[in-house]
Amino acid sequence: MYTIGEISRRTGVKVPTIRYYEQMGLMAAAERTPGGQRRYCREGLDQLGFIKHARDLGLSIEAIRDLIRLNAHPDTPCDEADRIAAEHLVSVRNRIEQLKRLEAELQRISTQCKAGTVKDCYVIRALADHSLCENEH
Amino acid sequence: MYTIGEISRRTGVKVPTIRYYEQMGLMAAAERTPGGQRRYCREGLDQLGFIKHARDLGLSIEAIRDLIRLNAHPDTPCDEADRIAAEHLVSVRNRIEQLKRLEAELQRISTQCKAGTVKDCYVIRALADHSLCENEH
DNA sequence: CCATAACTCTATAGTCACTATAGATATAGA
DNA sequence: TCTATATCTATAGTGACTATAGAGTTATGG
Numbered sequence: 134m135y136t137i138g139e140i141s142r143r144t145g146v147k148v149p150t151i152r153y154y155e156q157m158g159l160m161a162a163a164e165r166t167p168g169g170q171r172r173y174c175r176e177g178l179d180q181l182g183f184i185k186h187a188r189d190l191g192l193s194i195e196a197i198r199d200l201i202r203l204n205a206h207p208d209t210p211c212d213e214a215d216r217i218a219a220e221h222l223v224s225v226r227n228r229i230e231q232l233k234r235l236e237a238e239l240q241r242i243s244t245q246c247k248a249g250t251v252k253d254c255y256v257i258r259a260l261a262d263h264s265l266c267e268n269e270h
Numbered sequence: 271m272y273t274i275g276e277i278s279r280r281t282g283v284k285v286p287t288i289r290y291y292e293q294m295g296l297m298a299a300a301e302r303t304p305g306g307q308r309r310y311c312r313e314g315l316d317q318l319g320f321i322k323h324a325r326d327l328g329l330s331i332e333a334i335r336d337l338i339r340l341n342a343h344p345d346t347p348c349d350e351a352d353r354i355a356a357e358h359l360v361s362v363r364n365r366i367e368q369l370k371r372l373e374a375e376l377q378r379i380s381t382q383c384k385a386g387t388v389k390d391c392y393v394i395r396a397l398a399d400h401s402l403c404e405n406e407h
Numbered sequence: 408c409c410a411t412a413a414c415t416c417t418a419t420a421g422t423c424a425c426t427a428t429a430g431a432t433a434t435a436g437a
Numbered sequence: 438t439c440t441a442t443a444t445c446t447a448t449a450g451t452g453a454c455t456a457t458a459g460a461g462t463t464a465t466g467g
Binding site (some may be wrong): 190196215225256 | 308316319320323324326327328329337340341343344345346347348351352354355356358359362363366367369370372375376377379380383386387388389390391393394396397398403
């Protein structure tokens, strides 16, 4: 049996975050000692690992809840799980594209400014005047 | 003079968001009609445009507050403004790199799953077992 | 057996940048 | 003057935590 601090150390998820996951219904409610402290067995550790991994990949709590629910029914079709992953992949790709446009714009703004004072600063002028931008964002 | 709805339409910033910016000290407090409604002149419109543009580029409220403060002193050196933009550029680039790693991992997870049921679903197995991953995230 | 240190408990509030809602008031046009 | 639309304030909610206070529990060393 592990204390909450132990599974925190092993998974890298902070203690209050584990309690938060329990409250949100991601982690099953842990057994308790007579004094009321949480004790986890192997299963709890695995479950938290699953959640951590999914969070690291950027999946929302909501999506993870769905995946956990699916995982509890091993014989149902997995289209739904595939769909969740695929949809998330699309949103990650969109986000990358958007950030690349911002990167280009920021670089242009940053490197063009050779002025010494705020009055002529290209960074500030560019922010004030959208027409100085090269693409949409 | 523009109503709050008008500058909202012209800039694409929602009405409650404009009031929020005023509360946060980004927008100067607007003049009021005898009945207490906000009225903006050209300056307010420009200021909101500046904020919108900076937000679209992903700058934080805090960073924008700094830039506005700088903008009010046109003869001070603009190193600080350049630094804010450059630092943000670095953080955007880091974020892009991180998302690219996630994208690769998600794609691998998504495309490998040919199973029909949750029991064998690669998406779910990969989430449960970090050792199936190819790189760190 | 007891003191103590380290850990854990709950409940609540704060973070960021909004967004939504309720209920009241103001304004513009017919 | 009526009415539709817009606006006002104040408050609460969003997501995914993080921080804090104050109390209680557990493990260890003497």
